[in-house]
Amino acid sequence: MAEKITPRETDYSQWYIDIVLNAKLADYSPVKGCMVIRPRGYAIWERIRDELDRRFKETGHQNAYFPLLIPMSFLKKEAEHVEGFAPELAIVTHGGGEELEEPYCIRPTSETIIWSKYKEWIQSWRDLPLLINQLANVLSWEKRTRLFLRTSEFLWQEGHTAHETEQEAVEETLRMLEVYRDVVERYLCIPVLTGMKSETEKFAGAIRTYTIEAMMQDKKALQAGTSHFLGQNFAKAFDVKFQTREGSLDYVWATSWGMSTRLVGAVIMTHSDDKGLVLPPTIAPEEVVIVPIYKNDSKAAVLAYAGKIEAGLKAAGIRTVLDADDSSSPGWKFAEWEMRGIPLRIEIGPRDMQADKLVMVRRDSGEKKFVMAANAVAEARNLLDAIQKALYEKARNFREANTVKLKDLKALLDFFGDEGKGTADARGGFAEALWCGSAVCETDLKTRTKATLRCLPLDRQEGIEGVCALCGAPAKYRAVFARNY
């Protein structure tokens, strides 16, 4: 119920947790760092997953499934990869009542197990490109967890592709980044920056990592998806060579890219308010809830009228629920369905019925509209479309209002607050600044302000002139810094 939601101003973290728990999206579990995804949360993930799946198939990818367990020796074949993942692994040492000769880890990601098979499947350029996606659970031990946003186990999709040429692999990396951007912006209404990660922040084993970065309502950044150009790193680690069109042997070129249940957390944090969850209609388990209002003498007639409206909406393909539960009041239901994030509420009372009307109330703005019953379907469609657009606009305006261009360290410290002076956590947002490319500058800023280099935005790297905001050396990139999840 709405009164259980802590206001954002009071405690942003608690507000988020309150929504997740009260809207029954997820729950804690008895397994350290792992969550339970409840039906309403899973329904959101299903819609996101299915949209991604559709887009992957549209771009020529096929699904497959590889083992959950990975021999430890595999992980060690790519030096940076094992270094990146080793501290967070869950290790299986016993199986079938015996101690195993070689321990397995539970996959934190599947590059190594997949490339051990690609070695067998790829012989010639005719076997390429190999465009495979996997829907799976992965696990890497996390100390500080938060429902959906950071859990030891999570569900994701991971694409793993192999190509004849470097150029093709780079194109694939950017193609999937663009699919991610489009799904997140249009389907989830979350505006994102697309950019490249720094060496410090890139995926362990990648040549270059591309990312989409969103801004949450507390002005922190959230990495919503990544796409990696792996070069020939894994091909060399697993000795995957192919016969080229010219008849010579070469290592294949690779990409990988992933998105996870973390997206559900991003949606919640981006759109919700102090009344509870706000969802884009595209991913809401129900788009419309009908709440009938009646007394004993009008009950049968109002319910029949509401049932007709419900049937009309459903027949038009609008996901609709009629809340005819007699044990709670209309006012309680309004608050409850607002908390659950249903985009559009329809109220129907005896007077509405007599006038062949109904009332539509938008979850995002609270705006009310009187609608003729005959126009219910058309008007519901209009309002759902309007909500979808408005959520994106609102989030984009918020990000723009909280993005600044800064020129020097002093400005960055002012913006993010200085950890040393106890002013960190005070402000923040996205700070765009020139950067020399040195990891030292990155680390320095992170230590003092907790702000990290989120990405080098792809569309802002032209005409770089000037000096690094951090050290004064000649600048090479335009970078965006922010605190992050």
Added chain:
Amino acid sequence: MAEKITPRETDYSQWYIDIVLNAKLADYSPVKGCMVIRPRGYAIWERIRDELDRRFKETGHQNAYFPLLIPMSFLKKEAEHVEGFAPELAIVTHGGGEELEEPYCIRPTSETIIWSKYKEWIQSWRDLPLLINQLANVLSWEKRTRLFLRTSEFLWQEGHTAHETEQEAVEETLRMLEVYRDVVERYLCIPVLTGMKSETEKFAGAIRTYTIEAMMQDKKALQAGTSHFLGQNFAKAFDVKFQTREGSLDYVWATSWGMSTRLVGAVIMTHSDDKGLVLPPTIAPEEVVIVPIYKNDSKAAVLAYAGKIEAGLKAAGIRTVLDADDSSSPGWKFAEWEMRGIPLRIEIGPRDMQADKLVMVRRDSGEKKFVMAANAVAEARNLLDAIQKALYEKARNFREANTVKLKDLKALLDFFGDEGKGTADARGGFAEALWCGSAVCETDLKTRTKATLRCLPLDRQEGIEGVCALCGAPAKYRAVFARNY
């Protein structure tokens, strides 16, 4: 290619493996007992999974997701349950670089982790029924594995429901058994017996286990799905009580039910032949393949004509692929697509084109039909429907031809062969016989013939008169015995 498939008569097991590997449905993996599901195999599983999912939602179930790892102490709360699973567990002893205080096992099934949450979610009869399904990977160590049919890790769905009354839970158990039967018979064209398992064969922790049992082409039985009435066993183990409508406290009643990627193996074994895979059109990745036949001078015209046919079929929603690859001959393509199990082949040559015709060839029977191009869609639909029906009929006839009613031990030993005399593995099928209900009789037959009690068919328990075929004591049940996968 077709020539790689070992004939069934020569070596049935090798025939199966040849099909799985050559049709690229699955592959071995470097992880002991675990398989890789390749794109063509995964596409079949996706279609089965989605049909099940649709049917589960139609019957009021919702999906959720629970942790992969289960604290060992949870498994021990239900005595029979832990006894049934303990020998096959994979144990995680280390996580995040440290030895864990309490080891986890990887879920072999999720009753215990799920019921630990149901304890929190269920307070009153208003919270019931709770109808949840999970799509997940599970793992239980297997010594002798076979692709799809028996692997340490596999994908499945597991339903876990909680109810107010015993009757409701029993009804749910049988409702889901019926969903399973219907999907397997109508969607996968595999006839099944529905029945109850004996005490020896039931699920560890269940009061009663119901099963659907299919017959493979080597006359062995395959358990294709199970539905368990769990009584109050898990509610008591996890102390899940609810306030009844009358205001008292009672333990809730439970069911669980599951089907897995094993079904893909069942489909392969039931329908395929010595040319390779045979698939019901419902689950085939492609329903129709068009193979154009041309010489250089007719190439452009034939391809254009074939392209029009392809577009017409696709527009009608028929999953169609046009194989225009110039590097292999029509004859090679015929064999290749037969091996891959595409239900319907369309051949188009220059003469067909000139006559506005095409040739349709059924994968199941090899039957050829000349069809006017204008009738391509209607005829393809007719033939695909006919194939779907014919596959079921053929499998049912095979099962009926290999099912016998037997009266005594001698007849059973003759039918199954006697392990002691070296005649086991020689014959077999389904043997229906009267049974006293004693586990001793079951074990005795198993030891001598490898045949197990598959089920007590639900529709054959009326009017039992006579004596147990095994011991001569008064009979209580009509049982079906068979060797099994």
